[in-house]
Amino acid sequence: MSTYLTGLIVLFLTLTLHASELLVVTEEWPPYNYKENNLVTGYSTEIVQKVLKKANINYTIRLYPWARAYDLALKKENILIYTIVRTPEREALFQWLGPILPGKKFYLYKLKSRKDISLTTIDDAKNFKTAIMRDDVTHQFLNARGFIDEKHLDLSVSEEINIKKLFNNRADLIIGNVESLPLRIKNLQFDFSKVEPAIFMFEHGYYMALSAQSDEQLFNRLNTAMKQVFTPEYQKSLALKYKVKLLFPSSDE
Template identity: 50%
Template sequence: MGVGGSKAESIQADPVDPAPIHVVTEELPPYNMTRNGVVTGMSTEVVQAVLKEVNVQASIQSMPWARAYDLALHSPNVLIYSITRTGERERLFKWVGTIAESRWYLYSSARHPVSLLSLDDARDWQTATVNEDVGEQYLMARQFQTGHQLQSSNRYEFNYQKLQTGHVDLWISDELNAYYIARQAGDDPARTLVQSLRVPELEDAGGFSMAFSAGTPDATVQRFKKGLDAIRANGTYDAIARKWQ
């Protein structure tokens, strides 16, 4: 269904919440990343389009994921992206909706490929993770331990470097992110990365989302849901997705 003027006007005509919205994200290229001092990326453009649709002014701040996640857990009026909607996180946030698809794998290096038949096979290897991201949370919920099977860092680029230099055996990552980082390093991901095991449970969550902190008014959340629905209906979302994929 197309978006008529009345719907767009109704979104913008809602009373503006007096509390400013704090938008936080991390460096997860090409979804969200800082280039020449400006936060950009596919998910960022979607968030910016929603902000414009609902007529809300808000700056976007990029920081390590663990810090962004902590802010969204404990402060009101915080919008966080790109966040995976899992069962463990369901009640911790107020969810706006999916802003990007994702496919998750445990990767190994083509120099030292690792064959995995199941997740249990990964327990015998060292896996690179990002502190408090969904890949790390997923593995820790299945009794993988940091400092034992998991090596945690605060940047995805570090994990690709660890994998290629042999400091870890595996790396859990979203596919688009992994391939982008490999190309940024001057590598061909088809030649340097091996998809050792797909992690469909992380894909069942529906991809990357926007979510508000639990202390955010429901009216604000509903307003952003309408804004996301609107940019999906009027073609803005599809235009952004085509640009980045």
Template identity: 45%
Template sequence: MKITGILLLTGILLKIPVVTLAAEMIEVVTESWEPYSYLLPDGSVGGMATDKVRRILDKTGFEYSIRLYPWARAYRTALNKKNVLIYSIYRTKEREAKFQWLCPFLPTEPIYAHALSSRDDINVSTLGDMKKYLIGIAREEYVYQYLVEQGFKDRLHTDTTPTYDISLLKLVNNRVNLIIGTGHSIEKD
């Protein structure tokens, strides 16, 4: 099952004059989603998306800090605070007016439903087929919001977690039947 979207860099920089922004720290938020963003052994945030964000922001001269949060917290922070930039986020019709979209910086990545290879009893050909299984998914992420719009119910069809990594652990321990991720995110793990 493939669900597509566009992975984009976004910032909430609305109504902030550049002069004001230059004097204030930009809070950059993201989630742990390997290989795009993850915690390095030294406590800093790294990953292929993080590296691009750093290169862009370093050229601006703005002061910034990058923080790794569970997705729901990163998203809520970006919605409710000023001088916040959030990445990696899918651009959707519902999110369009909530952010000032800066630029796409990673190619579109298809999103797939993944099951353990030992689970030959799981067969998904359509979105409706996924309702037969418990799906581990990070709270408030794009695919979670999409599944809710399609009639999926928490606890019946979805098991929401703070992070993708927790959903992956639940899959490995047979506590969920499926997880949702890109080819890159599942290959890394």
């Protein structure tokens, strides 16, 4: 009986360890998640790493094109994806942790020189070609409003490709926010002062999300660790480190 019980305990521990090994996926999106000196870092990455360390969970972080990262998290168990926008359409697709970042305002952007582009409503953008990243939240947002792939939308695997298309006059519009878009444009050695918002799109908060197929106990461990380590003070210190703008109750915004 003792040998039998010992075997059960070993099996239980092995299965628990296996269930606790996560593949953590995200995209290249500075200053939140990006590779530097061959290591994945950034505002959101440090939060994820601190939570997983507190939860004592083994993990590997991989940077993928967003469509691949999203597909993995959608279809496989024990996948943690970040920095992901939480929308009503996505609510039942994942187990949500956060928010790790307040909502950012996303706009359709155009070149200032394009005086022919004037948008009063989102639907007005159907008269132009918008370069957009496949399967990200903005793609889903526009699809839900009747924008058709290849007709209204020019799909790509990265925002960097979209920026190049805009500046090379191969697209009329791109999507971004005032915090990350200037950095991406600068990294590509273009001039952010040459672009301007054409119209506001939406604002949603950013989260970590565990694939829906994952064990509920694993989610509970992550959620408990999140509440313990992700304090307002820690968030503010990270925001200062990575120059991320946060909206706090004392803010004027």
